[in-house]
Amino acid sequence: MGMMSQAIHSAAVSSKKAGGSYGTQQNRRFDTTGLLRFARQVGELHASIGQLPAWVIHAYAQYCMAQRKAAGTLANIFSAIRVTSGTAGRNIDETCGNRRLRLTRRVRKGTKRAQTASEIQELLATARRTDIGLMHLISLALHLGLRRKEALMCSRDLQMWLDALTRGESSIPLMRGAKNARPRDVRIIHSKREDTIESIRSALAYCHERNFELITGSGRTLKSAMNRLKALLRRAGMVGQVSFHSLRYTYALTAASEMLDSGIAPYEVLVQLSESMGHGPTRAQMILEHYCQPIKARFEGQISLRQDEAHRRSPPNKLPRATARHEAKLRHSALSGYPVGRTDSGVHRMTHV
Structure with missing residues (x-):
């Protein structure tokens, strides 16, 4: 095995040890491979990413910036490099932090915005003309604050959600398509409850006729469905500030305003909203700013964010992450009546997390 192959293999092993979803590990491998190729070009390739000199990483940062990579892309690349190097036995958080690398700070302000009521009505009308499944998917994301992949994969959970809301529940469980398969409870906006129920009921009826698929790709796989969804969103004009992610901004703004009007403490509003959107209880500052x-x-x-966030940090889970995630999948499968996971048999590949 050549030096490059050894280095890539070692980085992949370290990435797997660091944990995370399949997609997260795949992205880490892609990002670290770019660094290793650069190290080979400058004559400093080693068998382990943890053996690379700090100056190589600094030089690679300048190389990436010269290629005009976006600030968010740069942050993700060097976060992956630090995580992989740390798992390989060398902590470079201090010597190769974003400030030391002189990376441009990511600024999200203004990149997305909540849509107005008239814009939403026009969007739904356009989506209906484009594709009925797209209309249902947009409606679900609007009322539940779903990410694109979560909305695409939620069809097997629609009956469970409808049953929960019919019983009077104020939130619904979500796991399919979530980042790192992290389960959460999505808060229902009280003033939009009937609209939410109708949206779920309509989407469920549509899915019953189409093998539980809101969007069907050419290859009947999740990847092909995602590609078709992206094309449909472009046709519907959901780009830039009013891209699909803007629906999460619309949900967040409506939910936050409702909670504040009902008398919930401002900081508690941010915490509950952060948890409902899948960011966890400690991202109040990000929720507020964006x-x-x-x-x-x-x-x-x-509110005093720094002081108030201290007691919100969750204690370490007694179970290993993989075990905890597996148990969460089993619970969600029992509730929805459909398996969750890549290896489940008898379920269309579109339903897998």
Whole structure:
């Protein structure tokens, strides 16, 4: 095995040890391979990524910036490199942090925005003309704040959600398509409850006629369905500030305003919204700065984020991450009536997390 092959294999092993979803590990391998190829070009390739000199990583950062990679892309690349190197036995957080590498800071403000009521009505009408499945998918994302992949894969859970709301539940469980298969409970916007129920019921009826698929790809796989969804979103005009992710901004703004109006403490609003959107209880600052930017004035002087976040940090899980995730999948499967996971038999590949 050549030096390059050894280095790539070693990085892949380290990435797997670091954990994360299949997609996360795949992205780490892609990002670290770019560094290893650069190291080979400058004559500093070693059998392990942990053996690379710090100056190589700094030089690679300058190389990536010269290629005009976006700030978010740069942050992701060097985060993957630090994680993989740390698992390989060498901590480079201090010597190769984003500041030391002089990376441009990612600025999300203004990249997306919540859509107005008139824009939503026009969007749904356009989506209906483009593809009925797309219309249902947009409606679900609007009322539940779903990510694109979560909305695409939620069809097997629609009956479970409808049953929960019929029983009077104020939230619904979500796991399919979530980042790192991290389960969460999605808060239902009270003022939109009937609209949410109708959206779920309509989508369920549509899915019953189409093998539980909102969007069907040419190869009947998740990847082909995602590619077709991207094409449909472009046809519907969902690009730039009003891309699919803007529906999460619309959901967040509506939910936050409703919670504030009902008397919930401002900081608690941010925590609950963060958990409902799949960011966990400690991302209140991010929720405030990005999703709640238009109503930020309603939070001014009423919260102390750094002090309030300390007690929110979850204690270490007693179970290994893989075991905890497996148990969560089993619970979700029992609730929905359909298996969750790549190896489940008898279920269309589109339903896998």
